[in-house]
Amino acid sequence: MSNCCSSSPITQACPQCGAACKSVEMRTLYHQVRFPENQGLTPGTYYFCSLKNCLIGYFSLAGNSVPKLHLRSYQEIQKDKLCYCFDIEADLYQTALRANNADSIKDFVIQRTKSGECACELRNPSGQCCLAKFKHMEKEYTAQQ
Ligand SMILES: [Zn+2]
Numbered sequence: 247m248s249n250c251c252s253s254s255p256i257t258q259a260c261p262q263c264g265a266a267c268k269s270v271e272m273r274t275l276y277h278q279v280r281f282p283e284n285q286g287l288t289p290g291t292y293y294f295c296s297l298k299n300c301l302i303g304y305f306s307l308a309g310n311s312v313p314k315l316h317l318r319s320y321q322e323i324q325k326d327k328l329c330y331c332f333d334i335e336a337d338l339y340q341t342a343l344r345a346n347n348a349d350s351i352k353d354f355v356i357q358r359t360k361s362g363e364c365a366c367e368l369r370n371p372s373g374q375c376c377l378a379k380f381k382h383m384e385k386e387y388t389a390q391q
Pocket of ligand 1 (some may be wrong): 260261262263264265293296297300301302
């Protein structure tokens with residue numbers, strides 16, 4: 247597994263919505279924030295707010311913030327993208343779960359991740375591996391049955 251899946255980031259409450267937000271690396275911000283806003287970023291410890299309706303994308307303890315609208319992945323966030331590396335949307339995976347063929351999708355993502363072919367750190371605005379989200383959805387689905 248690449249190290250994007252094993253790091254456990256610290257969390258901080260979003261100043262806008264109060265959700266618990268995980269820390270992200272500056273390199274994630276530089277890739278996620280649109281031009282020209284990415285030119286004016288103040289380096290620091292930033293956190294990503296994953297709530298799609300919250301206006302804040304990233305915020306730092308020093309009081310700097312980046313609106314979600316300035317993120318390249320804004321549209322994907324609105325569409326509940328599950329896996330930013332391989333372009334898999336949440337409702338597509340939900341459908342696969344119902345049709346009993348979700349495993350092939352998940353196995354593909356696990357295999358690619360194991361081979362170091364994922365790019366969560368840069369593609370996912372949270373900088374986190376998406377595998378946890380697959381497992382979470384699976385659990386939710388099983389609980390509903
Ligand atoms: Zn928020």
